[in-house]
Amino acid sequence: MLKSADIVDVTGASPAGLPAFNRLTGGRLAIASLSIVVAALLLAVLGYRIALNVDVWHWWLPIVFVAGVATADFASGLVHWSADTWGRDDLPVVGQRLLVPFRVHHVNPDDFARRTFIDTNGDTALITIPVAAALLAMPFSGAWGPPLAVFGFAFCAVGSMTNQIHQWAHMPAPPRLIGMLQSCRVLLSRGAHAEHHAHPYDRHYCITTGWCNRPLQAIDFFRRMELAITAVTRAVPRHDDRRYETQFGVRASEPETRCG
Numbered sequence: 001m002l003k004s005a006d007i008v009d010v011t012g013a014s015p016a017g018l019p020a021f022n023r024l025t026g027g028r029l030a031i032a033s034l035s036i037v038v039a040a041l042l043l044a045v046l047g048y049r050i051a052l053n054v055d056v057w058h059w060w061l062p063i064v065f066v067a068g069v070a071t072a073d074f075a076s077g078l079v080h081w082s083a084d085t086w087g088r089d090d091l092p093v094v095g096q097r098l099l100v101p102f103r104v105h106h107v108n109p110d111d112f113a114r115r116t117f118i119d120t121n122g123d124t125a126l127i128t129i130p131v132a133a134a135l136l137a138m139p140f141s142g143a144w145g146p147p148l149a150v151f152g153f154a155f156c157a158v159g160s161m162t163n164q165i166h167q168w169a170h171m172p173a174p175p176r177l178i179g180m181l182q183s184c185r186v187l188l189s190r191g192a193h194a195e196h197h198a199h200p201y202d203r204h205y206c207i208t209t210g211w212c213n214r215p216l217q218a219i220d221f222f223r224r225m226e227l228a229i230t231a232v233t234r235a236v237p238r239h240d241d242r243r244y245e246t247q248f249g250v251r252a253s254e255p256e257t258r259c260g
Contacts, residue, residue: 032122039125039160042132046153049136054146064147068154070211075155076162077206077213081222084201085237086229103244106201113170120163128160158208166207169193185210200238
């Protein structure tokens with residue numbers, strides 16, 4: 001069994017004896033709040049700049065926009081898979097800040113739904129800021145300027161909402177408009193995300209639209225990546241996940257009751 005000190009940034013346990021997170025306090029709350037405001041302003045300015053400089057009737061615009069959304073979904077899957085699969089929670093910096101949330105989320109997915117808007121979206125907003133700033137610094141001249149701006153705007157706008165979309169997928173009753181978008185498969189739905197929360201949490205990693213999940217599963221994309229990484233590094237996929245399962249006596253989340 002693991003010692004409690006092995007699990008950092010976890011305030012204690014839920015009534016079911018599962019780990020739960022501290023809420024953001026002090027400096028982290030301020031940084032998260034500021035990140036959300038700055039990211040929203042940058043995206044608003046980028047959108048305004050696109051509206052002024054790009055003809056909305058260009059044939060390529062919807063194609064490029066959808067491609068940006070799909071790429072954001074794929075990127076969410078890569079990040080999710082990486083954090084789920086590799087490393088230990090006691091690694092410096094990334095262990096506590098990045099890996100622990102993923103470990104705890106598997107043994108107590110319901111805890112994610114209680115997080116506040118700022119707590120949920122602060123980290124993704126912080127990551128969005130440099131990308132959106134780079135897009136604003138990019139010239140709109142030339143054949144590739146406008147398409148790249150539209151692609152980048154779609155990628156950042158949807159990507160910055162990844163954690164929020166993920167949280168909605170854990171809610172039994174999300175806002176009505178969100179529920180409609182989930183039903184239309186525009187956003188990741190509760191039922192679709194339940195497939196990830198079946199033990200051993202090794203599929204359906206994409207958590208924005210979920211569009212990429214079935215194609216990636218069909219070509220066994222993540223398993224092939226794992227085999228290649230294990231062959232080079234000898235690292236064992238999801239080894240840290242099993243440490244958490246051992247400590248808390250949890251093997252799998254039941255989709256019908258926990259995630260959809």
